[in-house]
Amino acid sequence: MKAAVFRGPGVIEIDDIPVPDIGAGDVLIKVRAASVCGTDLRIMKHGHFRLPEGQQRVLGHEVAGEVVDVGAEVVGFSLGDRVSVVPNVGCGKCSMCARGLNQLCPDYEAFGITMNGGFAEYMRVPAHAIERGNLMVVPDALTFEEAAILEPMACCLHGQRKVDVQPDDVVVILGAGPIGCFHTLLAKQQGVRTVIVSNTRQPRLDIARRLGADITVNGQQDLYAEVQRATDGQGADVVITCVSNPNVIAGATDLIGRLGRINVFSGLGDQARPAIDVNSLHYREQTITGTTGASVRDYADVRQLAASPGVDLSPVITDRFALDDIEAAMLQSASGTGMKSVVLFG
Ligand SMILES: [Zn+2]
Ligand SMILES: [Zn+2]
Incomplete structure (x- = not known):
């Protein structure tokens, strides 16, 4: 599959990498929209403290797509579901996670940082992320690109x-x-x-x-x-x-x-x-x-709010790109001239 792979500060390359294998508790999504965030731009510039030097990574944590494969043990999701992800996955064991504050978990994992993210044709959502509520169905009222930008809205x-x-x-x-x-x-x-x-x-x-x-x-x-x-x-x-x-x-x-x-x-x-x-x-x-980030609960609530009648997110999405043009998408996002840049997939 085609993926934009971050190889170190300043270096992102379109590459052909294997479609992720999924385990019995995992879901595979075909990415339909992934928006560029300031965090992606900062990682591109300086790397990230959770991303060891030399570690390659598919960036992108504001992601929406379609379920195209489900492991045998997955409950609650099926083929064709329109979904989006809450990027920060808490450990599920610490005192912050116990209070539902997954964004403050010291041992969090995150799509696009510690796990491969959405600037690729497919993305694996692992079992523990599904168990902790980090995969959600997108309301019919929202397009994929609108669902992608739910993440910054939740924050x-x-x-x-x-x-x-x-x-x-x-x-x-x-x-x-x-x-x-x-x-x-x-x-x-x-x-x-x-x-x-x-x-x-x-x-x-x-x-x-x-x-x-x-x-x-x-x-x-x-x-x-x-x-x-x-x-x-x-x-x-x-x-x-x-x-x-x-x-x-x-x-x-x-x-x-x-x-x-x-x-x-x-x-x-x-x-x-x-x-x-x-x-x-x-x-x-x-x-x-x-405040930093958003909890699963914030995300769930903003998803409902965004889908309510009279809410129009479209003015915030100004620039659309193909995955091949990821660098242009990032430059546009950094330029401060538009609003959100979104990478769209067919
Ligand atoms: Zn973001
Ligand atoms: Zn935790």
Whole structure:
């Protein structure tokens, strides 16, 4: 089968590798759509701490496809099922897994990192991933490409849960890339009346508007002043940071009011130490949180939400590629000009 094989930083090659064999508890899926994530781009640049040097890997963890083979012991899936995967598979034994927090499992495995992922014609989903709920049926309302992008959406839902987003909150989303746009869509779907989105690129803000943003703020405008205006000088209730910039994260405390909550959604380089105004946290009883990834439960919930009437994910998918053009897909994704790049298979 054709696969895009990562061989080390900067090197990804289209190769012909065997279709994976499946065991009695495994499922084989024919990949139909796999979207490019910032994680794929980071692995391409720097490798990954869970990926030993010299280890080849099929990347891609935002995957949807069709079941084409099932092991004799598999229950709950059959040929032809449309499915997608929750990429992080917990060990099933640790205290985090016991609480359903598979994204925090210290011994997690993940498609596209420790196991072969979706930038290939076929992908094996092993028995333990199926047992832990990491393979899910895609609702009829969603296309394969929409199902592929459920993964980053699930991470966004996880982030919003951490700051307990409520309908009468004023929510500020810093950044209008795919992640900022998913946050916008989810906040609006959860009934938030005022969503403010900031970004330096106007085309991205235009897409955020299509997804429901009430107020957009571009690089020429004063974000602080806009937030003050929208909140009668009280400050926002929630800020979600979706840009990897320490100054933006440090500035988030200025945007929230009393009891305001911040979710640091985007990670930073290892050396970054943003200067957080702890007095603002102290005297105004504010909360700063962080989230990473999504649990199986978040994914299941976002899958239902995405399939509900009136939800349109299509503005977030702007660029489509064949597997042969994986490098172009990654370049496009890194360029910041579009939204999600998706690799589609016939
Ligand atoms: Zn991802
Ligand atoms: Zn675990």
